[in-house]
Amino acid sequence: MEFLRNMPFFCIILSMVSAVIISIMSDKAARVFSLIVIGAVGIMSSLTLIYVVSIGESYTYYMGHFPAPWGNEIRVGILEAMTATLFSIVMFASVLGGMKRVFIDVAPKKRNFYYIMVDLLLAALLAMIYTNDLFTGYVFIEIMTISACALIMIKDNGHCLVAAAKYMIMSLIGSGLILLGLSMLYDLTGHLLMSNIKEAIELNEASGLYQLPLTVTVGVLCVGIAIKSALFPFHSWLPDAYGYSTATSSALLSSLISKGYIFLLIKIMYRVIGMDVIRETRIGNVFFVFGVVGMIMGSVRAIAQTDVRQMIAYSSVAQIGYIYMGMGLGTELGMLAAIFHIFAHSSAKSMMFISADGLSYVSDDSKEFDDLGGSAIKNPIAGITFTVGACSMIGIPMLAGFIAKVCFADAAINASTIKLVIVMLALAFSTLLNAVYFMRAIISVYRPIKEEDQMKIYPRNPKFIVACLIFIGLNIYLGTNAQPILDLILEGIGMFA
Amino acid sequence: MFKELITNLFTNYYETAAVIIFGIGFTTLLLNKNLIKKIIGFNLMDNAVYLFLAAKGYVAGRKAPIVVNNVMDVNAYINPIPAGLVLTGIVVSVSVTAIMLALTVKLYRRYHTLDIDEIAIISRKGGI
Numbered sequence: 043m044e045f046l047r048n049m050p051f052f053c054i055i056l057s058m059v060s061a062v063i064i065s066i067m068s069d070k071a072a073r074v075f076s077l078i079v080i081g082a083v084g085i086m087s088s089l090t091l092i093y094v095v096s097i098g099e100s101y102t103y104y105m106g107h108f109p110a111p112w113g114n115e116i117r118v119g120i121l122e123a124m125t126a127t128l129f130s131i132v133m134f135a136s137v138l139g140g141m142k143r144v145f146i147d148v149a150p151k152k153r154n155f156y157y158i159m160v161d162l163l164l165a166a167l168l169a170m171i172y173t174n175d176l177f178t179g180y181v182f183i184e185i186m187t188i189s190a191c192a193l194i195m196i197k198d199n200g201h202c203l204v205a206a207a208k209y210m211i212m213s214l215i216g217s218g219l220i221l222l223g224l225s226m227l228y229d230l231t232g233h234l235l236m237s238n239i240k241e242a243i244e245l246n247e248a249s250g251l252y253q254l255p256l257t258v259t260v261g262v263l264c265v266g267i268a269i270k271s272a273l274f275p276f277h278s279w280l281p282d283a284y285g286y287s288t289a290t291s292s293a294l295l296s297s298l299i300s301k302g303y304i305f306l307l308i309k310i311m312y313r314v315i316g317m318d319v320i321r322e323t324r325i326g327n328v329f330f331v332f333g334v335v336g337m338i339m340g341s342v343r344a345i346a347q348t349d350v351r352q353m354i355a356y357s358s359v360a361q362i363g364y365i366y367m368g369m370g371l372g373t374e375l376g377m378l379a380a381i382f383h384i385f386a387h388s389s390a391k392s393m394m395f396i397s398a399d400g401l402s403y404v405s406d407d408s409k410e411f412d413d414l415g416g417s418a419i420k421n422p423i424a425g426i427t428f429t430v431g432a433c434s435m436i437g438i439p440m441l442a443g444f445i446a447k448v449c450f451a452d453a454a455i456n457a458s459t460i461k462l463v464i465v466m467l468a469l470a471f472s473t474l475l476n477a478v479y480f481m482r483a484i485i486s487v488y489r490p491i492k493e494e495d496q497m498k499i500y501p502r503n504p505k506f507i508v509a510c511l512i513f514i515g516l517n518i519y520l521g522t523n524a525q526p527i528l529d530l531i532l533e534g535i536g537m538f539a
Numbered sequence: 540m541f542k543e544l545i546t547n548l549f550t551n552y553y554e555t556a557a558v559i560i561f562g563i564g565f566t567t568l569l570l571n572k573n574l575i576k577k578i579i580g581f582n583l584m585d586n587a588v589y590l591f592l593a594a595k596g597y598v599a600g601r602k603a604p605i606v607v608n609n610v611m612d613v614n615a616y617i618n619p620i621p622a623g624l625v626l627t628g629i630v631v632s633v634s635v636t637a638i639m640l641a642l643t644v645k646l647y648r649r650y651h652t653l654d655i656d657e658i659a660i661i662s663r664k665g666g667i
Contacts, residue, residue, distance in 0.1 A: 177624060184631045188638055195642060200662040203646050207655060210639055211577060215568055218584045221628065222561060225592050234620070 046093040049086045050118050051103060053126065054168045057083060061161035064154055072154035073141060076161055080137060083164060084130035091123035095530070100537040102174060115235060117174040121381070121534025124527075125305055126171050128385055129298055131516060132392050133164060136297070139396035139509030140290030143403075147197045147288040156196055163189040163294065167302045176224055176314065177234050179306055183220060183270070187213045190299050193291040194283050205282035212269055212279040219266030226259045227314075236313045243316060257323045260315055264307065264325050271303040273329075273366055274336025277359045284355035285409075289399035292351065296358045296395065297388035304365055304384060308377070311369075312538035321372055330370025330461065334468045336363025341475035349409045350398050353479060354391065357435065360472060361387045367465065368450055371457045374535060379449035381531050386434065386442035386520055393513035394431035400424030400510075401487055404500050411483065416491030418484075420500060425487060427510040432480035434517050437473055442520035447473065449528070553594030560587035574643045574653045578636060585632040589625045596621025 060079045064072045094100065100119035107113070137160060148156055166186035173179050191213070195206035228234060230252050231242035246252050269276040284292045311320050320326065340360030347353040361383070368380030398409070404420040405413050418425025434441035447469060454465035520527065548555045560583055567580025596618060604616040643653070650658045 177627070181627060181631060184635060188635065191638060191642070195645075200649055203642065203649065204655075204659055204662045207574070207642055207646060207658075210642060211568065211655075214581050214635065214639075215565065218561075218565065218568070218581070218588070221585065221588050222591075225588050225595075225624075228592075228621075228624075229595050 043093060043096070046089055047101065047103060047118075049090040049093070050116055050123075050126070050168070050172045051105065053083045053086050053090075054116075054165055054172065056086075057161050057165035057168065061158050061165060064158045064161060067154055069150070069153040072157040076157035077134065077137060079161060080130055080134045080164060083168070084127060084134060087123055087126040087130055090118060091120065091127055094118060094120050094123050114178060115174040116169075116172040117236075118172060119534055119537035120530055121538065122171050124530060124534065125384075126168055128388065129167055129171075129301075130164070131512070132297055132388050133160070133294065135509040135512040135516075136290050136293035136392045136396060138505050139513075140288065140293065140399060141505055142503055143289045143399050149198060152196060156193070159189045159192045159196070160290075160294070163193070163299070167298060170302050170306050174236050175234055176227070176236060176239070176310075180217070180221060180224055183217055183303070183306070186299060186302065187217060187270075190295060193294065194287045197286070197288045197291075199286075201282065201286040205279070205286050208279040209283045212276065216266045216269035216276075219262050219269070223259050223263035223266060226255065226262070230255055230259065236309070239314050240316050243314075243319060247319060256315075256319065260320070260323050260325055263310060264329075267303050267307045267310075268329075268332070268366070271300040271307075272359060272362055274332050274339060274359060274363055277336070277340070277362075280359060281352050281355045284358060284395075285349065285352040289395055292355075293392035293395040296355070297392035300358075300362060301384050301388050304362075304380075308369070308381070309538070312535070317539070326370045326372040328370070329366045330372075330464075333363045333365070333367030333370055334464060336360060337367065337468050337472045338363075338475070341472055341479070345475065345479045347479075348411055350402070350411060350414060350483060351395070351409050353483065354394050354398060357476070357479070358387075358391060360476070361391065361435070364446070364450065364472075367468070368453060371453050371461060371465070373453060373457055374532070375449070375453035375456055377535060378528060378531055379446065379453045381535070382449050382524070382528060383446040385527075386446040386517075389442055389513065389516045389520060390431045390434040393427055393510075393517065394435070396506075396509060396513070397424045397427035397431060400503075400506055401428060411486045414487050415489035416487070418487040419491055420498070423507050423510050427514060428487065429484055430514050430517060432484055434521070436476045436480055440518065440521050442517050442524075445521055445524040445528075551594075554591055557587045557591035557594065560584075560590065572654045572656050574646065574655055577655070578639050578643065581639070582632065582636060585628065589628055592621045592625050592628075596625075 057079055060075065064075060067075060100117060103116045103118060105114040144156055145153065163186060166182040166189065169182040170179055191206050191210050194209055195202055227239060231239045233239045233242055243256065246256065272280045284296055311317065337360050340356050340363060344353050344356035344360065347356060365380045365383050368376045368383060400421050401414055401417040401424050402409050405417045408414065418428065430441065434443040437444045437447040450465065450469060454462045564580045564584030564587060568577050568584060571577055571580060598617050601615060601617045604619045646658055647653060650661055652658060
């Protein structure tokens, strides 16, 4: 069992090394190899989860057995291991389901580059989840930005290049602010390790020193991460990046990359600044307001779209709003709801992007609702997957989205009265809007097809079917088996403090 | 209060300059339409943070932490971590600048302009 302590380190190093090795592989070998690596990371992460649950406490792992100031540290708790496991499952299914589309969209000579970027992204995600050192976190934020930008621009058309440029500009602003925030935090505390910073901040707090600079630092860090994870007023880059890039890239961007940043933010709130100081700075109220506005505005914009991918992209803006709203409630239950929504949204949104691609595959590669009529009948598995994803996002019972919404409502009851009223109204209104645009989408893909179209036969794609089944299974599992997962998340939050 | 503020700003003039340069870079990156100028703005912004870190890491009268003449006193040397952070940060910003320049070259070859607004309008109208 002791050997299992090394697993998180193996995950990170395996995905980084494989990214290097893939550069000399052929296209087909790269595809298979990268799937094997993602699968292996998934298995190792679940072993880590089992180990951490069995020992019942978090542990710190020293890279190369050098203690803190000389070596680098990673820290493993239940929440980290759970997130890593879920992210690798979602990534596996997204890469598998969109493989054919990558083959079509990417130029032959560049196809193995795509899988380099996927593996690099996995390494950056894992390192951001596990790291105990803020500056390591910053370096991997930049690696993630670069690989995300490459994933968008690898489909070589005008829309994707413009989307990549917009993404890159907003991302650079975000990471510049994060870097400034980190430097100021280092300046205030003299440490870069998360636990040491927290001790120093507690000392400062007790002596009443540096209150104002600390508030500014928290603000700068939070705004930087909010820009990178596309919280409402900073979402201008999002629709193009999600709407035009190849299906796997959209799935990875919406379900993993933005969630990775939010996970880092939660970690900073708990492990670096400390929740008491965060509550004093009232940054939670800012998150709450922008989250609620984002929930409504994202859904309103989604209704206006005629393109299925753009609609799902605007829906992501609304869902990110939900997560920030939960974080802004400022209670443990609110954070629990936000973390569960991270899981629910990353399993449902990637599923919708992959299945929407399957639907447009049988509709002459069009993404407009007018052309998608009947596509769910031509490609039944994509239709079912799309419907399950949409139902999960609306919040139909038995699916993950429902549990998340119940958790938000439950958390709101335990918050202050004004927040309770706002959350309930926003939840009701936003669910209504979700139902409007998702139902319209489902109805239009199930329109009866014309007779001359019935003759056309599309070849089945076994990889796509397997990916769809994984996604459906994951959503139903999260929706029907939520209580143990919620308990584990609560235990994980306890380990953060 | 006001006098104290001004005195503090002038005593820590490196940090003041760093934050001003950060602001210039930030607004250039956000508001300028020209892609090349945006990249320049980004580099200004990052370099301002490095100036901030380097200024924080320097203590007057102390030396770089390399032991010469067997001086083992800790107070004779500065802390090397800020310098290490600056070096790491430079590597990161060089690679990001490289990918941004590559993207700019691709956009320029396709649209024959560096104005990001114009490029967005052309691509939205279904130009290419």
